[in-house]
Amino acid sequence: MLKSRHLLGIADLEPDEIGLILETAGAMTEIAARPIKKVPTLRGRTVVNLFFEPSTRTRTSFEVAEKRLSADTLSIAVAQSSVTKGETLLDTVRNLEAMAPDMIVIRHPSSGAPHLLARLCRSAIINAGDGMHEHPTQALLDAFTIREHKGCIDGLKIAIVGDLLHSRVLRSNVQLLNKMGAHVWACGPATLMPADLPRFGVRPTTSIDEAVADADVVMMLRIQHERMHGHFIPSTREYFTLFGLTPERVARAKPDVVIMHPGPMNRGVEIDSDVADGPYSVILEQVTNGVAVRMAVLYLLAGQEAVTD
Amino acid sequence: MKMLLKGGRVVDPASSRDGEFDVLIQDGKIARIGKSLPVDGADVFEVKSGWIVAPGLIDIHVHLREPGQEHKETIATGTASAIAGGFTAVACMPNTDPVNDHPGVTELILRKAAEAGLARVYPIGAVSIGSRGDQMAELGAQKAAGCVAFSDDGRPVASALLMRRALEYAGMLGMPIVDHCEDPSLKGDGVAHEGFHAARLGLRGIPGVAESIMVERDIALAELTGGPYHVCHMSARQSLRAVRDAKARGTTNVSCEVAPHHFVLTDESLEAPIRYDTNVKMNPPLREAADRDAMLEGIADGTVDVIATDHAPHHADEKLVEFDRAPFGIVGLETCVPLVFDRLVHAGRLGVVRAIALLSTNPARVFRLAGGSLAEGVAADITILSPDAPITIRAKALKSKSKNTPFDGWQMKGAVVATIVGGKMVYRNEAL
Numbered sequence: 001m002l003k004s005r006h007l008l009g010i011a012d013l014e015p016d017e018i019g020l021i022l023e024t025a026g027a028m029t030e031i032a033a034r035p036i037k038k039v040p041t042l043r044g045r046t047v048v049n050l051f052f053e054p055s056t057r058t059r060t061s062f063e064v065a066e067k068r069l070s071a072d073t074l075s076i077a078v079a080q081s082s083v084t085k086g087e088t089l090l091d092t093v094r095n096l097e098a099m100a101p102d103m104i105v106i107r108h109p110s111s112g113a114p115h116l117l118a119r120l121c122r123s124a125i126i127n128a129g130d131g132m133h134e135h136p137t138q139a140l141l142d143a144f145t146i147r148e149h150k151g152c153i154d155g156l157k158i159a160i161v162g163d164l165l166h167s168r169v170l171r172s173n174v175q176l177l178n179k180m181g182a183h184v185w186a187c188g189p190a191t192l193m194p195a196d197l198p199r200f201g202v203r204p205t206t207s208i209d210e211a212v213a214d215a216d217v218v219m220m221l222r223i224q225h226e227r228m229h230g231h232f233i234p235s236t237r238e239y240f241t242l243f244g245l246t247p248e249r250v251a252r253a254k255p256d257v258v259i260m261h262p263g264p265m266n267r268g269v270e271i272d273s274d275v276a277d278g279p280y281s282v283i284l285e286q287v288t289n290g291v292a293v294r295m296a297v298l299y300l301l302a303g304q305e306a307v308t309d
Numbered sequence: 310m311k312m313l314l315k316g317g318r319v320v321d322p323a324s325s326r327d328g329e330f331d332v333l334i335q336d337g338k339i340a341r342i343g344k345s346l347p348v349d350g351a352d353v354f355e356v357k358s359g360w361i362v363a364p365g366l367i368d369i370h371v372h373l374r375e376p377g378q379e380h381k382e383t384i385a386t387g388t389a390s391a392i393a394g395g396f397t398a399v400a401c402m403p404n405t406d407p408v409n410d411h412p413g414v415t416e417l418i419l420r421k422a423a424e425a426g427l428a429r430v431y432p433i434g435a436v437s438i439g440s441r442g443d444q445m446a447e448l449g450a451q452k453a454a455g456c457v458a459f460s461d462d463g464r465p466v467a468s469a470l471l472m473r474r475a476l477e478y479a480g481m482l483g484m485p486i487v488d489h490c491e492d493p494s495l496k497g498d499g500v501a502h503e504g505f506h507a508a509r510l511g512l513r514g515i516p517g518v519a520e521s522i523m524v525e526r527d528i529a530l531a532e533l534t535g536g537p538y539h540v541c542h543m544s545a546r547q548s549l550r551a552v553r554d555a556k557a558r559g560t561t562n563v564s565c566e567v568a569p570h571h572f573v574l575t576d577e578s579l580e581a582p583i584r585y586d587t588n589v590k591m592n593p594p595l596r597e598a599a600d601r602d603a604m605l606e607g608i609a610d611g612t613v614d615v616i617a618t619d620h621a622p623h624h625a626d627e628k629l630v631e632f633d634r635a636p637f638g639i640v641g642l643e644t645c646v647p648l649v650f651d652r653l654v655h656a657g658r659l660g661v662v663r664a665i666a667l668l669s670t671n672p673a674r675v676f677r678l679a680g681g682s683l684a685e686g687v688a689a690d691i692t693i694l695s696p697d698a699p700i701t702i703r704a705k706a707l708k709s710k711s712k713n714t715p716f717d718g719w720q721m722k723g724a725v726v727a728t729i730v731g732g733k734m735v736y737r738n739e740a741l
Contacts, residue, residue: 088626088629088630089630089631090629108631110631110632110633110634111510111512111585111632111633112510112511112512112584112585112631112632113631115584116585116630116632120629131512131633132511132512132513133511133512134511168511171509171511194508195503195504195505195507195514196504196508197508199505200508200509230497
């Protein structure tokens with residue numbers, strides 16, 4: 001049982017709830033292996049995917065998860081929505097709610113947008129990424145992938161490298177990994193570190209060599225080209241020199257290290273192609289697991305809703 | 310027309326008067342202050358034991374929103390809010406639509422204020438045309454029309470050269486420049502104090518030094534020019550230190566104000582009780598505990614001259630949006646007195662006399678306004694307070710047109726009993 005009917009962030013989940021989601025996701029992977037990849041669990045339920053930011057991976061992953069659970073799904077992208085006509089987020093969602101959906105999956109550029117909806121709307125809200133705040137299903141699928149390879153998370157050295165400041169993947173992952181007992185190192189340029197980073201429960205460093213040394217897992221974060229405009233980095237070339245994950249740097253990690261990336265990747269900027277496509281990379285497994293984890297979340301929240309309503 | 314305020318503790322920091330006196334008001338002025346004055350046909354208002362008779366409170370930093378943003382506030386509703394909060398006078402910022410950079414706007418404001426007939430309204434003119442920071446507004450014409458100070462509030466005077474010239478020119482007119490201190494490049498698109506809580510919530514930060522860098526620049530220019538200079542809504546400990554240091558080295562033309570929310574709340578309010586509550590979004594932002602504590606110290610040690618509310622009404626619809634899209638600001642006129650008494654006086658940080666000085670005597674001095682004292686012969690602008698009365702803030706019950714306050718439901722001690730402007734009791738709290 002999950003305590004909340006919403007999934008807003010890892011911040012609100014207890015370790016046993018995280019465990020439950022990961023266990024359930026394990027059961028869901030079996031469905032993808034069947035010839036008919038569909039179960040009737042969410043038949044008659046309506047899920048709205050409301051994406052205010054461009055997204056291929058996450059949106060598709062949610063859609064596939066919903067369809068495999070037999071939900072009726074509806075995906076709305078911002079470009080076609082009435083938001084461009086000056087409607088507020090709340091009005092947009094209240095209009096959608098007038099058509100009685102059960103769940104709303106939202107991706108929004110403003111941190112806290114799903115929390116606003118959870119406070120003022122009827123539907124169960126699933127956060128598919130809010131600004132620089134959280135991306136809980138990404139952290140859950142990352143944890144699922146790590147457990148598949150390492151058996152557990154407790155005690156692992158996990159290095160997260162890249163644009164820490166703007167990353168919701170970092171914020172969700174740090175909380176989840178800390179709750180599960182990992183030792184998390186956060187590495188990036190001094191210009192791209194959040195204020196008070198040690199209070200996040202990580203070891204901060206500006207040395208990627210130090211971060212990846214003897215690491216069990218290295219998680220690379222995307223560096224956006226726009227960051228050059230805010231004086232964060234001088235160039236992507238220099239960024240790669242100082243923070244790019246090269247085969248030489250991978251060699252400093254544990255022999256059975258796994259390399260992760262939430263995508264989309266910038267090859268040659270934060271990660272060398274030889275690493276991205278190399279034997280330690282589990283980047284495509286992450287995408288596969290994303291469907292199972294999102295099925296688990298939808299399933300658990302749907303059951304939750306039936307119990308509470 | 311005579312009114313006798315009978316009994317109560319009269320506190321007038323300007324004359325160092327503090328004791329049990331009666332106050333006789335006649336023809337809109339204070340006629341006599343003395344012990345056991347004869348009634349002699351006057352209407353008697355019984356001031357209960359424990360109540361305080363103070364010079365009318367003056368808020369030198371409010372946004373009345375008229376002209377142009379009447380859906381947020383009007384001069385009538387804003388001054389109704391002022392008197393309910395115990396303020397007999399307010400100075401209103403020029404970031405209206407159009408910006409008050411012209412005597413026509415000043416005259417409109419003064420006419421609307423006279424029509425409302427509640428609190429006195431002192432317009433603050435823009436430093437630059439449109440507050441755009443390019444060309445100085447006609448400060449002389451604005452002074453003649455009734456402005457009492459100049460500010461581009463909402464924005465800083467970004468150009469050091471314009472700030473220098475404005476201080477020189479306004480100084481010539483005997484008028485203060487009031488700066489919203491914020492380095493635009495360091496502020497960037499920040500929406501909350503740069504610290505742990507904003508970092509955790511993924512909100513773009515505004516560091517305290519974005520403010521203090523400009524305070525330091527302005528103090529240097531004030532010392533260069535000798536023009537009277539006042540720091541708006543100070544929030545960062547580094548800014549406070551800059552003002553304290555300036556005063557310590559003998560600079561007398563620098564003053565500063567702090568808003569109640571900056572000595573009461575911190576950036577922890579971003580996370581609780583409501584995460585991403587847009588009613589804790591203001592500029593400057595709620596800062597961390599060290600900054601809040603510095604404001605409390607500055608108030609206690611006299612570095613802070615004035616408590617001003619930065620009353621910033623916004624319509625509920627404007628605040629009911631994503632945090633980073635919401636406008637900055639909260640209403641403050643009706644929550645100031647309870648916060649000052651509950652959090653400063655009853656908390657033992659400040660005596661009643663100093664509290665009245667910060668809310669009345671000093672604002673009058675800094676802006677060179679009439680008022681701020683209880684002397685025989687001056688206009689009878691008087692606020693009667695009940696420091697021990699319990700009060701619960703109810704956002705819905707506020708007189709302001711807007712209800713954007715983070716203090717809804719707060720229970721405190723310290724209430725306004727009555728507000729008298731020009732000898733007329735314009736507000737009476739019937740609950741007391």
